[in-house]
Amino acid sequence: MSRLRGLIRHPLGQAIGLVITAYLLFTIGIAYLPGLLGLRSAPVPRSVVLQYMLTALVGILIYVSHDEERWRQFKEPITALLVLPKTRVLRGALLTLAPLLIGWLTFQQVRPRVDTPIGLRSIHPAPPGRITFQGRQLELTGLENPLRHRGALEEHYETGRGIYYQNCLPCHGDLLDGNGHFGHGFSPTPLSFTDPGTIAQLTESFVFWRVAKGGPGLPREGAPWNSAMPAWEDFLTEDEIWAVIIFLYEQTGWQPRRWEEGGGEGGEGH
Amino acid sequence: MIDALTLVQAAADTTGAYGSFPGIGARGAVWIAAQVHLMFAAFVLGVPMFAVITELIGIVAKDSKYDKLSKEFTRLLVFAYSATALWGGLLLFLLTTLYPRFWGHMARVFGPSMWLYAGLFFVESFTLYLYYYGWDRWKAGRAKWGHWALGLLLNVWGTIVMFIANGWLTYMMSPPSGVTAETLPEQVGLWNAIANATWMPINIHRLIANAVFGGSIVAAYAAYRFLSARTAEERAHYDWMGYVGNFIAISTFIVLPFAGYYLGREIYEFNQQMGITMMGGFMSWLWIVQAVLIGVLFLAANYYLWIGMARIPGAERFRPYTKWMLLLLVVCWIVWGTPHTMIASRAELAAMGGSHHPFLNILGVMSAKNTAVNLMILTTFLSFLMYRRANKRPTVAWAKSGSMIEGAMFALAAGVVVFYGIYGYFVEAIVRIGFSVYQVAAVLACIIGVTVIDLFVLRGAESRGEIRWGEMPERSQYALFVLAITFTWLMGLMGFARSGIRQHWHVWEVMRDTSAQAATPALGAAANMISLCVVIFLALVAFIFWLGGLAERAVQRPEPAGGA
Incomplete structure (x- = not known):
């Protein structure tokens, strides 16, 4: 018991404990703890776990080395392992196992795989300044939803709802959360409009561009053809697309991003 | 038919417009020359700023330590100036030979x-030589003030050169409205071209960034000299430097994000x-x-301060707090570095239901990131404050209430930052921005307010012991x-972002890049x-550091005994 207490109090023991705690938090903790509070979560991708672990590791190294006494204690067992004659067997084992481990990890990285390569896909790529919509030029910059200044909003909402249920429901779902009955068959999966990171961040002109041009019309960073979203300009009129956009915002309760006075749009990145 | 004509026209436009460079290509050659030139330029513009400030402190406080420091800064400048000019010359030759049509356009607009x-580069160089070589000649009385004025002039010339x-470069990014592909360069108007939309934001951003960069390179020089020092006196001096x-x-770096924000707004x-x-x-x-690199900067700066507190008597009373400050910095760093769109395998994407993580998604937006970075700035400022207060015992009667007001200002600033960070999730994007x-504003007000109060609280403070410089x-x-x-890497990286957003344009929507290398490079290639x-620059800087030490040793070496 006292040995365990000594290990916990020792800076090296603390560092190892912190590394393990951080790993468990980033893998199991984030995946399952929010669920206890009724919040949705999922396992964290490996790339992000790696980034988090490197960050935590830097923090832990700073913790053990910014105090002279703690740093001395931290190094003591490591130096003993690498220098003292009595630790020869352990040292030999470590110096054999460490290269083997690194070799195995390297092999895991470079071995041939049949998985789809991991791509860096931008969900909200930069829109073009203007597009060609059904054969005519449309300036996207500063473009507002014309239906908001024409006719009754309630009517447009109803029209939009009809269009949504006829065309969008199978993928984007009844609750607009991307969980339509076909949704799970696609990769990437359809966007959830209830997510604060999707239409809540965008102007209506951006959403119009995405609906009109679909997956094939994505710029390179958005991985065109990767998305199964059809180019709806081939099936819907301009007003129908604007109406469905009104439905999306009204139904989710989000406000579309407005254009700033003077034409610029404030920036929010990744 | 139209397509064929377009192709013929494009071929005619491109003929003679571009040269080629072996191995790395024309763009690669210009990129390296421009970037390394810019790094040296930032150094030679940043260092004179604090060389004159430290010289002034030396004059006013009558402390030769500051004067010596200022001279040492300037010695580095003499070497770095030649490197700046050489790389600038190389860049000019490369532009002339590899991008003649583009450079012809620029010369016709900006001749x-x-x-x-x-001309100003000449004047600036000679002012520097006078400033450095006249140091020991004009070291007292009115002549010293004259010498200091030379340093001031050096800054004035340098700033004008940079503004020009x-x-x-800002004309390439944001040419004046009304300038189109059909406009003749002579019709643009010189002042109209210079005073474009992003000129002043870049000027301000670079002025501050140069001071940050210069400070960090000087600190690295001091570290190099500290590690190679042979006497305790040398170690003490370079520790202080x-x-x-x-x-x-770090203190200038803290205001840099605000200048960057201004630049970003103007670009929008x-x-x-x-x-x-x-x-x-x-x-994106x-x-x-x-974010990852700036996190490294914040942690490295705090780490340096916390280790340094071991050589300050009285600093041990702050030691229990550092681990909590570290925890806050690491958590903020994680928040800031969390991507909104994650790199994930097919299985991971399916589990998340898309590229956005259902829980970590809240950390991917600007509300979280702004909160994180502002808390990191506040924590770093607190470290500086602890460092400054470590060996002092206030003597003013209101010291306790002064400290409490300072604490309240920190709490208020942190409260405002966290409140607006959370509130940002409940309002539309335009309001959130x-x-x-x-x-x-809350963070800046806290920094200014606390600094002012602290100056008065520590007026006439007793010393708990001298800082043991060198230990x-x-x-x-x-x-x-x-x-x-x-810092060097960040400069190159963000410079690429600024330049790369022009995409396939030499001059945005005025002159198209029709060369074979017009495509914007992928992030990995960039x-x-x-x-x-960065490696080329740092290798040359290491050489300059070595020269700096060599020159000093030559000066310090005693005259040989006897002689002819």
Whole structure:
């Protein structure tokens, strides 16, 4: 018991404990703890776990080395392992196992795989300044939803709802959360409009561009053809697309991003 | 038929417009020359700023230590000036031979300013030589003030030179409205071209960034000299110099994000597509890399201060707090570096239900990131404050209430930052963007308010003991190297973001890049190129550091006994 207490109090023991705690938090903790509070979560991708672990590791190294006494204690067992004659067997084992481990990890990285390569896909790529919509030029910059200044909003909402249920429901779902009955068959999966990171961040002109041009019309960073979203300009009129956009915002309760006075749009990145 | 004609026209336009360069190509050659030139230029413009400030402190406080420090800064400048000019010359030759049509356009728009630029470079160089070589000659009385004025002039010339060059590069990014592909260069108007939309934001951003960069390189120089010092006196001097360099770098760095924000706003104002390309398009991953690197800077700076507190009597009373400050910094760093769109395998994407993580998604937006970075700035400022207060015991009667007011200001600033960070999730985007202004204002007000109060609280304070300069563990000096390397890398990386958002245009929507290398490079390729530039620059800087030491040893070496 006292040995365990000594290990916990020792800076090296603390560092190892912190590394393990951080790993468990980033893998199991984030995946399952929010669920206890009724919040949705999922396992964290490996790339992000790696980034988090490197960050935590830097923090832990700073913790053990910014105090002279703690740093001395931290190094003591490591130096003993690498220098003292009595630790020869352990040292030999470590110096054999460490290269083997690194070799195995390297092999895991470079071995041939049949998985789809991991791509860096931008969900909200930069829109073009203007597009060609059904054969005519449309300036996207500063473009507002014309239906908001024409006719009754309630009517447009109803029209939009009809269009949504006829065309969008199978993928984007009844609750607009991307969980339509076909949704799970696609990769990437359809966007959830209830997510604060999707239409809540965008102007209506951006959403119009995405609906009109679909997956094939994505710029390179958005991985065109990767998305199964059809180019709806081939099936819907301009007003129908604007109406469905009104439905999306009204139904989710989000406000579309407005254009700033003077034409610029404030920036929010990744 | 029309397509064929377009192709013929494009071929005719491109003929003779571009040269070729072996191995790395024309763009690679110009990229390296421009980037390394810019790094040296930033150094030679940043260092004179605090050389004159430290010289002034030396004159007013009658402390020769500051004068020696200022002279040492300037010695580095003499070597770095030649490197700046050499790389500038190389860049000019490369532009003339590899991009003759583009450079012809620029020369026709900016001709007279280029002559002025060259003339001012001469004046600036000679002012520097007078400033450095006249140091020991004009070291007392009125002559010393004259000497100091030379340093001031050096800054004036340097700033004008930079403003002129900024006019050229910002014209490429944001040419004045009304200038089109059909406009003749002579019709643009020189002042109209210089005073474009992003000129002043770049001027301000670079002025501050140069001071940050200069401070970090000087600190790295001091670290190098500290590690190679042979006497306790040398170690003490270079320990102190490293501290001053780090202080300058970090204190000016704290205001840099605000200047960057101003620049970003102006880019959006000029062209929203350019702005979105920068922040939300294919360049957006650069901001995650930037967040990671700036996290390194904050942690390295704090680490250096915390280690340094071991040589300050009285600092031990602050030691229990550092681990909590570290925890806060690491948590904020994690928040800031969390990508909104995650790199994930097919199985991971399916589990998340898309590229956005259902829980970590809340950390991917600007509300979380602005909150994190502002808390990191506040924590770093607190470290500086603890460092400054460590060996002092206030004697004013109201010291306790003064400290409590300072504490309340910290709490209030942190409260405002966190409140608007959380509130930002409940309002629409356009309102949320405005919240960052309140967060920044709260942090700046706290920094200014606490600094002023602290100056008065510590007036006439008793000393708990002198700082034991030189008694610094060697590992602390590597933190200074990390700072310099990270700043250099960041500069190249964000420079690429600024330049890359022009995409396939030499001059945005005025002159198209029709060369074979017109495509914007992928992030990985750009990062490799930037890293190469950083390695070239740092190798040359290491050589300059070595020369700096060599020159000093030559001066210190005693005359041989006897003689002819």
